[in-house]
Amino acid sequence: MDISVLIDEVIAREGGYSDHPADRGGPTHFGITQAVARANGYSGHMKALPRPMAEAIYRQLYWESPGYGFVAEIAPLIAAELFDTGVNMGTATATGFLQRALNALNRNQKDYPDLKVDRAVGAKTLAALGAFMRLRGKQGEAVLLKATEALQGERYLSLAESRPANEAFLYGWLANRIG
Known part of the structure; x- marks a missing residue:
């Protein structure tokens, strides 16, 4: 990655x-x-x-600080999605989507314990992601990606519904940020 x-x-x-x-x-x-x-x-x-300053901001605030490099070692597609969602919605929101999806996909805690949705990548989130990937592999990563994107799409719709001015951005968000 x-x-x-x-x-x-x-x-x-x-x-x-x-x-x-x-x-x-x-x-x-x-x-x-x-x-x-x-x-x-x-x-x-x-x-x-300056573009180099923008690049440095992206690297620090939206990759290194939230720990997405660690996610990339386990599930690179998920890390890329978290980065992009984090840029658009904030890294706490992006990480919360991952944690919620992992909780919903753990088969009632048979595969790994539920996570506290604290919106931060920590040891427990990485462990749950690792357990999920060991059980489900690359196909599972694609499913987890769909789940996080579904949460992202729902948030975009809610933003447009709650603030009509956001409708100006909804089409672009859905076209350029999901899938």
């Missing part, structure tokens, strides 16, 4: 500078919001955000 490739893909999907009036995130560049850029030391205009 090459995080550089994932970063390139997310930047290509996110595009360049944007300041959509319905986007609560405000100005973004390469998918990095102004608030995130500021929190990571960038003080210039968002149109001028």
Whole structure:
């Protein structure tokens, strides 16, 4: 799993500078919001955000800090999905989707114990993922991916239903973020 490739893909999907009036995130560049850029030391205009800085932010905040590199060692497709979902919805939300899916797929705790959905990758989440992958293999990884994407899709629909301005983004979210 090459995080550089994932970063390139997310930047290509996110595009360049944007300041959509319905986007609560405000100005973004390469998918990095102004608030995130500021929190990571960038003080210039968002149109001028250097790509290497965006790449460093993606690597640190959306791969290393949440522990998705450890997930990649067990289930690379899941790690890639967590990274992309984390960029779009936050890593806690993405990790919560994984934990919920693992709980629902453990056959009433016959395969491994339920996880506390604490929205953080830790030893128990990695152990449950490892147990799932040993039992289910690559086909299981594809099923787990579908389960996390289903949760993601439901969240997108809920966001659009709860805030009509989000309908401006729903089609793109579903077209570009799921599957």
